[in-house]
Amino acid sequence: xxxxxxxxxxxxxxxxxxxxxxxxxxxxSIVQELAKSGIPTLALTRKEVDLLGSSGSxxxxxxxxxxxxxxxxxxxxxxxxxxxLMANLRMAEAALAAFAAASPAHLLYISSDAIYADxxxxxTERSPxxxxxxxxxxxxxxxxxxxxxYRGPFAALRPTLIYGARDPHSGYGPNRFRRQAAKGEPIxxxxxxEEKRDHVAVEDVARLAVRILLHRSTGALNAATGVATSFHxxxxxxxHQFEPPAQVISVPRPGPRPHLLHRFFDITxxxxxxxxxxFEPLEQGLARVHGEVFx
Amino acid sequence: xxKPRVGYAGMTHLGLCSAxxxxxxxxxxxxxxADAALVARLEAGKLPVVEPDLDDLLRVNRARMAFSADPxxxxxCDLVYVAPDVPTNNSGxxxxxxxxxxxxxxxxxxxxxxxxxxxxxxPPGYTRAHQRVGRLLYYQVETLVFGCAVERATKPxxxxxxxxxxxxxxxxxxxxxxxxxxxxxxxxxFESAELTKISINCCLVASITVANTLAELCERIxxxxxxxxxxxxxxxRIGAYSYLAPGLGLAGGNLERDLATVLRISEEYGTDxxxxxxxxxxxxxxxxxxxxxxxxxxxSREPQARIGVLGLAYKQNTHSVKNSPSLALIHCxxxxxxQVFDPVVPVSATPHPNxxxxxxxxxxxxGVDALAIMTPWPQFRELACDDLARVMRGRLVxxxxxxxxAGKAKAAGLDYRTVGVA
Numbered sequence: 229x230x231x232x233x234x235x236x237x238x239x240x241x242x243x244x245x246x247x248x249x250x251x252x253x254x255x256x257s258i259v260q261e262l263a264k265s266g267i268p269t270l271a272l273t274r275k276e277v278d279l280l281g282s283s284g285s286x287x288x289x290x291x292x293x294x295x296x297x298x299x300x301x302x303x304x305x306x307x308x309x310x311x312x313l314m315a316n317l318r319m320a321e322a323a324l325a326a327f328a329a330a331s332p333a334h335l336l337y338i339s340s341d342a343i344y345a346d347x348x349x350x351x352t353e354r355s356p357x358x359x360x361x362x363x364x365x366x367x368x369x370x371x372x373x374x375x376x377x378y379r380g381p382f383a384a385l386r387p388t389l390i391y392g393a394r395d396p397h398s399g400y401g402p403n404r405f406r407r408q409a410a411k412g413e414p415i416x417x418x419x420x421x422e423e424k425r426d427h428v429a430v431e432d433v434a435r436l437a438v439r440i441l442l443h444r445s446t447g448a449l450n451a452a453t454g455v456a457t458s459f460h461x462x463x464x465x466x467x468h469q470f471e472p473p474a475q476v477i478s479v480p481r482p483g484p485r486p487h488l489l490h491r492f493f494d495i496t497x498x499x500x501x502x503x504x505x506x507f508e509p510l511e512q513g514l515a516r517v518h519g520e521v522f523x
Numbered sequence: 524x525x526k527p528r529v530g531y532a533g534m535t536h537l538g539l540c541s542a543x544x545x546x547x548x549x550x551x552x553x554x555x556x557a558d559a560a561l562v563a564r565l566e567a568g569k570l571p572v573v574e575p576d577l578d579d580l581l582r583v584n585r586a587r588m589a590f591s592a593d594p595x596x597x598x599x600c601d602l603v604y605v606a607p608d609v610p611t612n613n614s615g616x617x618x619x620x621x622x623x624x625x626x627x628x629x630x631x632x633x634x635x636x637x638x639x640x641x642x643x644x645x646p647p648g649y650t651r652a653h654q655r656v657g658r659l660l661y662y663q664v665e666t667l668v669f670g671c672a673v674e675r676a677t678k679p680x681x682x683x684x685x686x687x688x689x690x691x692x693x694x695x696x697x698x699x700x701x702x703x704x705x706x707x708x709x710x711x712x713f714e715s716a717e718l719t720k721i722s723i724n725c726c727l728v729a730s731i732t733v734a735n736t737l738a739e740l741c742e743r744i745x746x747x748x749x750x751x752x753x754x755x756x757x758x759x760r761i762g763a764y765s766y767l768a769p770g771l772g773l774a775g776g777n778l779e780r781d782l783a784t785v786l787r788i789s790e791e792y793g794t795d796x797x798x799x800x801x802x803x804x805x806x807x808x809x810x811x812x813x814x815x816x817x818x819x820x821x822x823s824r825e826p827q828a829r830i831g832v833l834g835l836a837y838k839q840n841t842h843s844v845k846n847s848p849s850l851a852l853i854h855c856x857x858x859x860x861x862q863v864f865d866p867v868v869p870v871s872a873t874p875h876p877n878x879x880x881x882x883x884x885x886x887x888x889x890g891v892d893a894l895a896i897m898t899p900w901p902q903f904r905e906l907a908c909d910d911l912a913r914v915m916r917g918r919l920v921x922x923x924x925x926x927x928x929a930g931k932a933k934a935a936g937l938d939y940r941t942v943g944v945a
Binding site for chain 1: 804808811822823859
């Protein structure tokens with residue numbers, strides 16, 4: 229897929245944005261960011277539109293109009309097994325049927341960096357799509373479905389590991405570390421926590437999504453900060469946000485140590501697409517989230 | 524035979540430099556171009572290209588050098604080189620229509636016994652496909668290097684000739700002309716000669732890519748590529764003249780053209796392209812070195828940043844901006860104000876809406892938050908770090924080509940960054 233191109237050179241508000249999957253952390257942040265930008269927004273959660281239900285497609289179709297810019301972020305995530313993979317594809321299929329009938333003006337799909345090969349370092353938008361998980365394959369397949377069947381301008385935003393105050397998951401990383409420390413437990417890292425990963429604030433993902441709508445962009449963009457930090461360092465950043473600082477302890481890895489430990493991004497395409505966009509540095513973002521969670 | 528009369532069709536950078544070099548070897552030489560205005564400027568001694576020593580070489584050999592826009596004048600020539608520019612698009616693919624046209628014009632306007640030699644860069648198969656019954660059409664590998672074209676044209680290391688019958692002697696006019704340069708002559712089949720040119724460039728790209736790949740690693744682990752490269756040059760297997768200076772990827776268009784050609788042919792024949800793709804990928808990655816540092820250190824912190832850019836040409840001693848890293852950088856700096864200076868290329872060559880041309884290099888540095896030295900023009904070496912520190916608002920100096928002395932820059936209080944060192 230090509231790197232991001234703007235149909236609107238100057239930012240132009242769409243008549244309305246429709247966020248499909250507004251109930252989740254990412255969808256919710258995008259709705260908030262759209263409100264800040266003064267873009268009229270229809271936020272659809274599973275309550276309004278259940279894409280796995282028998283009338284999901286019709287529900288979505290009747291909610292849409294031709295001037296809408298759609299952000300599709302709805303997913304059963306992570307798609308860990310075949311059933312979840314297929315459910316996600318059925319959701320995309322239902323959405324496509326609604327888009328075919330309503331012909332909305334722009335479609336942004338919130339994808340994932342899991343579509344890239346594990347050894348793609350440094351990852352760019354031109355890195356080959358070669359997922360190693362069903363979750364990555366799900367996003368890759370949905371991107372392809374939307375790109376081939378939706379007839380309007382299509383963009384895919386591919387975030388790497390996302391953190392935020394409202395993260396419902398407790399996956400290995402800053403959210404779990406914070407919860408462990410808050411309970412007075414030691415923060416546990418696997419091995420020495422050497423793996424370096426890029427973590428992006430959900431608010432930055434949302435701001436990028438809004439910019440893509442304003443520019444009516446097409447193509448693919450990664451949402452990554454360009455800075456990879458080890459889990460060891462993240463654990464210690466989080467630990468020191470507590471008073472007294474939480475303990476960080478090493479526990480044996482659940483499985484054999486993976487051959488590939490790191491993921492780095494080359495984010496030049498983001499500089500090119502949005503020259504004045506800047507990501508919140510991780511330490512600053514984690515401090516902000518800490519403040520939001522604990523007041 | 525007496526000395527052949529030599530013609531050059533296409534007064535391009537290549538054609539003009541080669542023609543003047545031919546005159547300097549004592550041959551009566553005609554420079555033909557259909558552009559009458561260009562010919563008039565050449566007649567007046569005004570050269571459209573910037574090359575060290577070229578003006579002098581023309582002046583000294585002016586008596587043997589004629590220019591004309593009349594193709595009929597080619598009738599007098601015993602040997603005619605066809606040397607138009609073969610433009611490339613952004614992907615490096617060649618547009619051969621201009622070459623086809625000029626070759627036809629030359630064949631029509633030359634004698635049947637004249638030797639016609641293609642000098643432009645052509646894809647393998649081109650020369651054989653354009654053979655004519657009863658005509659003598661050869662191919663010669665050009666080794667023009669922008670910025671040292673005169674030296675390359677007057678003192679070539681060897682002549683590489685694509686010939687219909689490599690085992691047969693070369694036509695007398697061609698042999699007599701080539702022998703005047705005193706270097707080895709290597710006749711070979713057309714496809715070999717065409718691929719030799721590409722092979723040379725692939726070797727250069729390989730060296731450049733090695734330097735760029737390891738220079739980036741140096742930046743992360745505390746090594747200095749400037750210490751490593753001299754050690755490599757003393758290794759006979761690598762060589763004193765190898766392309767080991769790290770930079771900002773590939774530029775200029777010719778190397779990229781050959782990579783695109785290899786990719787295209789390899790895909791057609793199903794041969795492995797992974798190395799060539801790696802060259803292309805690394806070039807794109809390293810090109811953005813200044814942009815990444817500017818974002819990290821200045822643009823993310825200073826919304827009203829003013830950036831100085833020294834150099835627009837893709838390298839020193841040329842007016843060419845083809846695939847210039849400087850323009851690539853400027854293209855990504857639209858929200859900010861730029862002050863630009865290049866000794867030859869005007870600021871109007873930039874795509875930037877808010878770029879101001881400066882009167883001098885130091886003028887471009889006045890009041891800027893960061894200065895990027897994007898072309899290694901020799902005069903930028905003359906910049907005094909203390910002067911830069913005095914006139915700049917910020918401290919960051921990006922100097923990928925090491926034009927300034929790192930120690931002096933740091934002593935002047937500048938935040939000096941270059942490629943290949945932490």
